[in-house]
Amino acid sequence: MSTSVGHGRHEVPEEAAPPQGIWAEFKDAVALRTVALIVGVLLLQLGFVLSYVGAFHAPTPKNIPLAVVSSSAQASDQVAAQLNVITGTPLRATVVTDRETAERQIRNGELSAALLVDPQGTADTLLTSSGGGVSVSGAVTSVIDQVEAAQKRTVTVTDIVPLQGGDGRGLTGFYLVIGWLVGGYLVASLLGVAAGARPATPRRAWFRLIAIVPYAIVSGLGGALIVDQVLGALTGHFMSLWWLGALLVASAAAATMAFQVLFGVIGIGITVLVFVVLGNPSAGGAYQTTLLPPFWRALSNALPNGAGTDAVRRIVYLGSNGITGHLVVIAIYAVAGAAVAIAGSHLIQRRSLRADGTQALA
Template sequence: MGSVIGALGATFVSLVFIASFMGALHAPGPRAVPIAVVGTQAQASAIGDSLGKVRSGGYDVSSYPTAQAARDAILDRKVDAALLPAPPGAVLAVATAAGSAVTNATVADVSTVAQASGTQLALQNIRPLPANDPQGISQVFFVIALLAPSLVFANMLVTRFGRAMHPVGQLLSILAYSVIVAAVAVAVTDPGIGALTGAPWGLFGIGTLLAFAAAVTAAAAARWARGLGYLVVFLLFIPVGVASSGTTLGPHMITQWYADVGKALPAGAALPAVQNTVYFSGNDTATPLLILSAWAVAGAMALALTAYFRPPALGAGRHEPAHPTADPGATAPQAQA
């Protein structure tokens, strides 16, 4: 019976992975990709209507007064591309560092509109990905390499080598682990491999916050709800969180409501934080960092509260004597006549 239950549990976990990743990534395409157009609002609306005929709901077009303002909007992470006037044609400014998949799809659809209107279109990549990481995979694996081991560490801490520790001690252990694992990850990623370069301290801060938020949330869930609590956090953070982040595709290339869910989870918050820190000078990282901080604070509070509302050691039973000690002053009950 135990083996059957285990097989059913493993099958359920597998189904969550399959449904989440296949559901999110099986039919990628632009969804509400923000694009800037230099011109009036009427001109932006007209281009938006033309793009809507190519791909319904694929783009959210807004007007900007100058080409410089539109380019700045890309670097500030307000838009992913900008259509600039360049008589007799136009220039499409993009940033593959924002995501090669969304950039390629945008270029293809804008080119279709330009060809239909007889407009000559040139491309300008103002923030490319490095040659050694042309698909932007490094940032995805940096996040996963911190997220997954942190969940494992949390479970081992509260069920194995740290099960007898006070919750405050477990909290301090998680903090120390987070600093160490983030430092190692940055050392390997930046000077070691040269995959994500130029912002080591920013990466270290994001990595520490991500590792701590994941580990402390998983530890608190395991202390409050044991294996079931840990399983829920694991499934929420890994198959759901990673898939709904869009991974290398980006959030604008998957179903929009699922991408919105992902932005509220650690993986979906950490990915844009890493991306914008490394490639866009730290612009538009406030919201992702606040989300990670919220998970970290909530998890820390939940773990600390187990000191007052849960047994101090997970799975430890009460240590009561096997046989009650007889009271030497007690008298034996008198037999009734």
């Protein structure tokens, strides 16, 4: 009895795939969508440089509100007229009847400074408000120094709204606002990355928005605690700062959710464009809006960055005067962002149901 074994049979090796060219391998490794995202990142990077350098490279005062006060009406009118025709119009001078009125308007933020002119002598006084803006105060002082020197007069500067001891250069409020906004758009981005940039259903969109509320409240509380009780940088306005912070965080988070619903992952890039590339340099932190170029000056009060920064400044130093408009702007971002996120999620769900129905019929 013999057994035959097929020693002569051999496995035919599979045919190897033909080698790809370098360009084909590159296209296989780097998808077109990835290239588009990389180009988007590059544009954001260049936009960041352009926006920050464009806003800060040559700060120039423009129409800074200043009062002229003198016991002589003729002297007041004459000095105000001289200040208003300075090349480049760095100041917008108006006549005020007395020092008390000028000080009150400086303390409530209507004026940035006041020049008290002595018609009988050559020694004048400049009232400023570093709390209303260090860069503005410095710019006004520089302009008035030059004008007084040209007329062989002297001027003494008195800061009637000084900065708090822990608020170096008056930048604490700006960084506080930026911290709140960063937290807002990061938490919304995290929710999107973790469970899809576009909520699958309107209910999920509602859940995300509801989750933002306690985060915003705790975030506002944490920021106010740090600048007040922990560091003593901005003291005496804890509750106002807390709820302003909560509103800012909610506005950034809701706006980010809206961008994500409308544009998917690209919405995060749009958020960075709005809040970082455009919002930060126009916020009036390092340089207040009256020293920024026209484009950034126009953006300032239209974005939560600028509205929030000036609101903090006015709460802490200017008796909360003039913050209503800022609160309205910030609230619009929160409400409109939430509305767009919900409406967009409804549209996405409808499209998904239509697509499923079409596939079923096919």
